[in-house]
Amino acid sequence: MLKIAILTYSTKPRGGVVHSLCLAENLAKRGHEVRIIALDKKEGGGFFRTPQVPHEIIRFGALPEHFDDKIEAYIQTYTDYFVGGKAEGFDIYHAQDCISANALANYRLSGADFPLVRTVHHLDDFTSPVLIDCQNKSVLRPDAHIAVSEFWQKRLAAEYGVKAGIIHNGLDTKRFSPVKKGEKHKVKFGLENKLVFLTIGGIEPRKNTKKLLSAFAHVRKYFAESGKQAVLVIGGGQTLFDYQAYRQEFFQMVEGYNLKMGEDVINLGVLKEEEVPLIYQAADCFAFPSVQEGWGLVALEALLSGTPTVVSDIPVFHEFLTPGEDALFVNPDNAEQFAAAMIETIMDTNLRRRLISGGLMTASNFSWEDTARKHEQFYYEILEGAQTNK
Numbered sequence: 001m002l003k004i005a006i007l008t009y010s011t012k013p014r015g016g017v018v019h020s021l022c023l024a025e026n027l028a029k030r031g032h033e034v035r036i037i038a039l040d041k042k043e044g045g046g047f048f049r050t051p052q053v054p055h056e057i058i059r060f061g062a063l064p065e066h067f068d069d070k071i072e073a074y075i076q077t078y079t080d081y082f083v084g085g086k087a088e089g090f091d092i093y094h095a096q097d098c099i100s101a102n103a104l105a106n107y108r109l110s111g112a113d114f115p116l117v118r119t120v121h122h123l124d125d126f127t128s129p130v131l132i133d134c135q136n137k138s139v140l141r142p143d144a145h146i147a148v149s150e151f152w153q154k155r156l157a158a159e160y161g162v163k164a165g166i167i168h169n170g171l172d173t174k175r176f177s178p179v180k181k182g183e184k185h186k187v188k189f190g191l192e193n194k195l196v197f198l199t200i201g202g203i204e205p206r207k208n209t210k211k212l213l214s215a216f217a218h219v220r221k222y223f224a225e226s227g228k229q230a231v232l233v234i235g236g237g238q239t240l241f242d243y244q245a246y247r248q249e250f251f252q253m254v255e256g257y258n259l260k261m262g263e264d265v266i267n268l269g270v271l272k273e274e275e276v277p278l279i280y281q282a283a284d285c286f287a288f289p290s291v292q293e294g295w296g297l298v299a300l301e302a303l304l305s306g307t308p309t310v311v312s313d314i315p316v317f318h319e320f321l322t323p324g325e326d327a328l329f330v331n332p333d334n335a336e337q338f339a340a341a342m343i344e345t346i347m348d349t350n351l352r353r354r355l356i357s358g359g360l361m362t363a364s365n366f367s368w369e370d371t372a373r374k375h376e377q378f379y380y381e382i383l384e385g386a387q388t389n390k
Contacts, residue, residue, distance in 0.1 A: 002379055003033045005090040007100035009074065011040045011057065013048040013236065013270060015297055016096045016121050019148075019169060021051050026170070026372035028053045037087060039074060039099070049273040056087070068130035071099070075134065078103030083110050092117060092379050098131075101138035108141075115382050118142035120152055120164065121294035136160075144382050146375075148295040151315045165378055168320070169297045170368030171304055176277050178306025178360065185282035188275075189268070195223055195230040197342055198283035198307070200298040201290065202237025203247045203267065208289040208312070208332050209234070210250050213265070215289070217257040218339035220264060223346075232287075234267045235279055280305035285345045288312065289332040299327070300366060303359030308345040308352050310338065320365075324351075326358035 004027060008020040017038070024034045036055040040046060046057055060077045063070045078100055081087065094117040095101035101118045108116065118138060126132045139145070139156065145164035147153040156162040186192045197216060201207040216232040223230045254265050261267065271279060280286070286302035286309040293316050302309045303326060311317045312332035323329040328341040345352055 001031050001033060002092060002376075002383075003090045004035070004092045004094060004379070005087055006034060006036050007078075007093065007095045007097075007104065008036065008038045009097040009099040011038050011044060011047040013273075013276075015169075015294065016119075017048075018297065019119070019121070020096050021047070021049070022170060022172065022368045023372060023375060025052045026368045027375060029369070030372055030376055032376070035087070035090075037081075037100075039078060048270070068128050071128070071130045071134060074099050075102045075106070079106040082107035082112070088112075090114065091383060094119070095138070095142070096121070098134045098138035101142060102134055105137060105141040115144065116142040117144045117146065117379070117382065119146040119148065119167075120156060121148055122152055122292060123155055123159070124292075144378070146378065149316045149319050151319065152294060167371060167374045167378065168366060169295045169300070170371035171297075171300055171363055171366040173304065173364070173367055176280065176301050176304040176363075178281070178304075178356070185278045188278060189233070189266075189282055191231060191233070191266075191282055193229070195228055195285075195346060196233055196283045197230060197285050197287050198233045198235065198279060198302075199287050199289075200235045200301075201288075202269075203234060203250050204237070204243045205246050206290060206292050208291050210246070210253060211332060211335050212287055212289050212338070213250060213253055213257070214335035215287070215338035215342060216265070217259065218336060219342050220259070222339075222343055231263075232265045233279065233283070234265070235269075235271050235276070237267075237269055276301075277305065280307055283307045285310065285342055287338070287342055289330070289338055290314070291332050293317070300363050303327070304363035306356050306360065308355040309359060310341045310345060320362065322358070322362075324354075326355060326362040328355070 006020050006024045008017050010017050024036050028034045034053045036051050040057045042059045042061050058081045063073050093104050093114050095104055096119050104116050139160050145162050146167050147164040153164050153166050156164045203209045220230045259265050280302055286307045288299050288311045290312050299311055309327045311327050313329040321327045330338045330341045
């Protein structure tokens, strides 16, 4: 049995946080002693769902106004927690982001000795000097690295000279299912008698939400001509970064297309945990024009829910999806093409059936149980290597 600390920068339902919770819970099922450690505001409500393993939340109070100063404050708060001796005695310390990785690296500078593992979900093209430094140190200082896809494994090797193992995300096959798909879930969200085009990830540049809105304007016009109402539903959106300017431009575009927020475009924000599977089941099409993804877990969740899916034609999706068989691939910069693909998933019955069937087969290849097993093996290899080198 191993004692494992899994660190994440947030308690909100972002991809890395979901990954942390699911990995920790499935490692615990394999008999390991696991603790999740995360940052949250003093007045925060804690994790978006209650983890089924022991967990510790490091609370922080008022933060500086400047964004770079905030990042430094996050790292310092995390560092103080470890230096204060509040998380000692773990066999493995596993960081899921640059903030927690920097805190652990600082902890080792104080004299602590332990294996530091970093999962790199993706690399960002930061312009902030503090974030650039945070990302660089979080990649260069750990002892061992995991990438969630071959694309990011290659980027780590090319840009940092880092050799990373690949362990994909898993899927909660009990939580997501096409079995209950139907109109009643549309009623729950006030979407009855509407064609629902869903995206998850909020309104932000990496998710390419403005381009999706442009595509949806074409989709809405197409279906309006036959008397059908199409709606764009956006879920999620909690993030460390401030995308207020991008969001404001998005809302201005909504008005420019003569669309109405809350009627044609519905921003659900962060959903309750029990609502997430239901919104996939309420959707007629999942549209995901993201320009950068570590893996694209939400696309797999949509497939497992029996929802025809349109994704960006970016390398990471080619690692587990087959164009035309389980998803449609479209240039994320071309709104007209994206709109055509979204329409096709509704109008082409044979294609729709093929995408649903193929998507379910693809999604069945992934599970958190398997992901946890591979992490367990990775940890033991690290510890054996450390023992050999002593």
